[in-house]
Amino acid sequence: xxxxxxxxxxxxxxxxxxxxxxxxxxxxxxxxxxxxxxxxxxxxxxxxxxxxxxxxxxxxxxxxxxxxxxxxxxxxxxxxxxxxxxxxxxxxxxxxxxxxxxxxxxxxxxxxxxxxxxxxxxxxxxxxxxxxxxxxxxxxxxxxxxxxxxxxxxxxxxxxxxxxxxxxxxxxxxxxxxxxxxxxxxxxxxxxxxxxxxxxxxxxxxxxxxxxxxxxxxxxxxxxxxxxxxxxxxxxxxxxxxxxxxxxxxxxxxxxxxxxxxxxxxxxxxxxxxxxxxxxxxxxxxxxxxxxxxxxxxxxxxxxxxxxxx
Amino acid sequence: xxxxxxxxxxxxxxxxxxxxxxxxxxxxxxxxxxxxxxxxxxxxxxxxxxxxxxxxxxxxxxxxxxxxxxxxxxxxxxxxxxxxxxxxxxxxxxxxxxxxxxxxxxxxxxxxxxxxxxxxxxxxxxxxxxxxxxxxxxxxxxxxxxxxxxxxxxxxxxxxxxxxxxxxxxxxxxxxxxxxxxxxxxxxxxxxxxxxxxxxxxxxxxxxxx
Numbered sequence: 150x151x152x153x154x155x156x157x158x159x160x161x162x163x164x165x166x167x168x169x170x171x172x173x174x175x176x177x178x179x180x181x182x183x184x185x186x187x188x189x190x191x192x193x194x195x196x197x198x199x200x201x202x203x204x205x206x207x208x209x210x211x212x213x214x215x216x217x218x219x220x221x222x223x224x225x226x227x228x229x230x231x232x233x234x235x236x237x238x239x240x241x242x243x244x245x246x247x248x249x250x251x252x253x254x255x256x257x258x259x260x261x262x263x264x265x266x267x268x269x270x271x272x273x274x275x276x277x278x279x280x281x282x283x284x285x286x287x288x289x290x291x292x293x294x295x296x297x298x299x300x301x302x303x304x305x306x307x308x309x310x311x312x313x314x315x316x317x318x319x320x321x322x323x324x325x326x327x328x329x330x331x332x333x334x335x336x337x338x339x340x341x342x343x344x345x346x347x348x349x350x351x352x353x354x355x356x357x358x359x360x361x362x363x364x365x366x367x368x369x370x371x372x373x374x375x376x377x378x379x380x381x382x383x384x385x386x387x388x389x390x391x392x393x394x395x396x397x398x399x400x401x402x403x404x405x406x407x408x409x410x411x412x413x414x415x416x417x418x419x420x421x422x423x424x425x426x427x428x429x430x431x432x433x434x435x436x437x438x439x440x441x442x443x444x445x446x447x448x449x450x451x452x453x454x455x456x457x458x459x
Numbered sequence: 460x461x462x463x464x465x466x467x468x469x470x471x472x473x474x475x476x477x478x479x480x481x482x483x484x485x486x487x488x489x490x491x492x493x494x495x496x497x498x499x500x501x502x503x504x505x506x507x508x509x510x511x512x513x514x515x516x517x518x519x520x521x522x523x524x525x526x527x528x529x530x531x532x533x534x535x536x537x538x539x540x541x542x543x544x545x546x547x548x549x550x551x552x553x554x555x556x557x558x559x560x561x562x563x564x565x566x567x568x569x570x571x572x573x574x575x576x577x578x579x580x581x582x583x584x585x586x587x588x589x590x591x592x593x594x595x596x597x598x599x600x601x602x603x604x605x606x607x608x609x610x611x612x613x614x615x616x617x618x619x620x621x622x623x624x625x626x627x628x629x630x631x632x633x634x635x636x637x638x639x640x641x642x643x644x645x646x647x648x649x650x651x652x653x654x655x656x657x658x659x660x661x662x663x664x665x666x667x668x669x
Contacts, residue, residue: 234508244610254644273647297649302640336508406513406619417638418613418630430618431609439610459611 200330201343201383213382220380220387224373232382233404235337241398242338242432243409244421244441245312246459251417252277252303252310259414260314263399264385265377267369274363274396275411277312285309291359291444314411315340315361315396316444316452323353323362332393338425338453339398341383347392354393358445362395398422425453513619520616521624527588538575545572560635569594569633595627 194215199208213230220228257275266272278294294311304310321340324332331346332353354362368390380386381401388394399409403422412420423430432455435441439457526532537553547565550557559565571577577585578594586593596603605611606624613630616622627633 234511236511236513239513251638251641252643253641254646257647258644271648276647297646298643299646300643303643304640403618406617408615408618408622413615415613416630416641418611421610423609423618431614434605434608435610438605438608459605 195345198345200346202333209382216382216386220376220378223387224371224376224378226373226376226378228378228380230380230382230386231401233401235335235339236404238424238426240338240425241317241403241453242423242425242430242436243317243398243454244432244435244439245454245456246419246421247309247311247456248458249417249419250277250310250312250415251419252279252298252305252308252312253416255414255416256312256411256420259410260396262375263377263402263410264397265369265371265380265387266394267365267367267371267388268375269370270365270367272363272365272369272394274361274394275312275314276360277310279305279308279310282307282309289444311444311456313359313361313444314454315398316359316450316454317398319451319453321450322356322358326352326356328352335383337404339400339403340395341397341400342393342395343383344386344388344392344394349391349393351393358448358450362393364393365390419459516619517621520621521626525629532576532588534570534575543572558635560637561633591628591633592626595633599627 194211198212201209204212209232213232216230217228220230254277257273257277260266260274261268261272264274266274276296278291278296279298280289280294284290284293289311291311291313298305298308317334317338317340319334319338321334324334324340328350329346329348331344331348332340332342334340349364351364354364365388369388371387376387377385379401381397381404384397384400399407399411402409408422409420412422421431421435423432425432427433435457436455439459441455441457443452443455531554545567567579569578571579571585574585577587578591579585580594581597592603602611609622612625614622614624627636631638
């Protein structure tokens with residue numbers, strides 16, 4: 150039955166407000182009577198969640214189910230939150246041919262779509278830096294790179310391009326400085342983040358020499374029709390506000406044998422990916438046969454992301 | 460006889476206070492030390508993952524080249540004429556929209572004069588249009604080796620599993636093989652343009668005296 154009070158302005162509905170307050174009090178009382186566990190069970194579960202590496206298999210399965218339920222209700226479509234582990238005898242390595250990269254940013258947006266990066270505030274895990282070709286002879290100074298170039302056509306005359314994302318350092322400063330142990334290197338070399346244990350202190354951002362880590366300053370916005378429901382707990386699942394995120398080599402794809410999204414998006418085939426422990430892999434071929442280098446080698450972070458001249 | 464100097468009561472108090480602070484300090488350090496050890500052992504314990512091994516790798520999949528242009532192929536529809544002109548020249552009547560920028564090559568470097576529906580290797584062997592890569596790799600042998608290793612050219616699919624390769628002409632126009640510039644996707648928003656979070660330029664920051 151339609152309430153008569155609906156026709157009067159909200160602030161004039163004294164009777165309505167009283168009724169509402171009475172209703173709210175009654176609801177609160179019944180919730181208390183049923184016990185705080187039933188009213189708060191969802192939050193309590195998250196509050197007492199263990200660190201990912203201390204979880205049992207049952208804990209992880211419970212977490213997956215809880216996250217899937219949460220994302221399904223938020224985005225209105227079925228979600229898969231995997232926790233696929235590393236593969237024995239596999240350490241991932243990445244190669245990027247800077248002689249071939251044209252700076253078209255196809256990789257940047259393929260990554261945004263695959264890895265559910267926030268559209269607003271905008272987060273890009275890959276930054277493509279533009280450099281003057283004539284400066285290349287005296288070495289690359291990353292400070293001189295311009296990520297905001299906007300030409301009609303690329304490659305622009307006299308320029309070259311260096312896309313940068315997480316370098317997956319073997320001796321990673323970011324994991325050393327994290328006060329809660331929320332970021333670490335997996336056995337297959339992927340540096341991951343437990344978004345539920347990140348406290349948002351951003352020490353890792355300050356310590357990363359490559360600017361590869363990004364902070365969710367605002368609530369991440371991803372349109373429901375664009376969200377990728379095929380996710381990984383430590384990878385591309387939608388993140389909350391106030392945590393750090395970064396490239397994971399598409400952990401949800403590579404642990405199932407697939408190429409990362411950026412490799413598949415690159416129109417010139419400048420991006421190479423494979424198993425560093427497999428002597429027949431393409432990454433080992435280019436390490437053996439090409440002139441390769443790593444960024445800021447003098448810092449001895451030992452990246453597993455190699456640049457080469459094709 | 461020397462008598463013991465009378466003790467001053469505040470001396471004792473000072474000693475007790477010093478000892479107490481010392482003991483408390485040691486205890487606090489011990490607690491902090493234990494806590495840090497606990498932190499170290501806590502989340503940093505390597506997680507035991509169930510073992511996963513790689514299956515044998517399946518054969519790669521070669522992506523077939525796009526079919527020849529229907530406007531022209533089969534070439535023999537027109538090129539069955541009697542009076543063929545093999546001389547290198549500027550094309551005027553037909554194929555004048557074709558940009559030829561591939562070294563010093565001329566049509567008959569790759570196409571066969573007698574059998575126009577075939578391509579011709581340098582040893583006069585005829586190959587079909589679907590095997591054009593054999594023609595390209597006569598000169599670009601180093602690229603062939605790198606393409607086989609997966610370092611030249613684009614690959615999609617699986618780093619361990621069925622991967623898709625592309626032959627030369629999927630990406631390169633054989634008549635003008637150099638990569639043509641394309642339009643880039645939009646740049647990231649510079650910090651100054653982020654809505655609601657306008658950052659003052661250093662010159663605009665006011666330093667007001669209290």
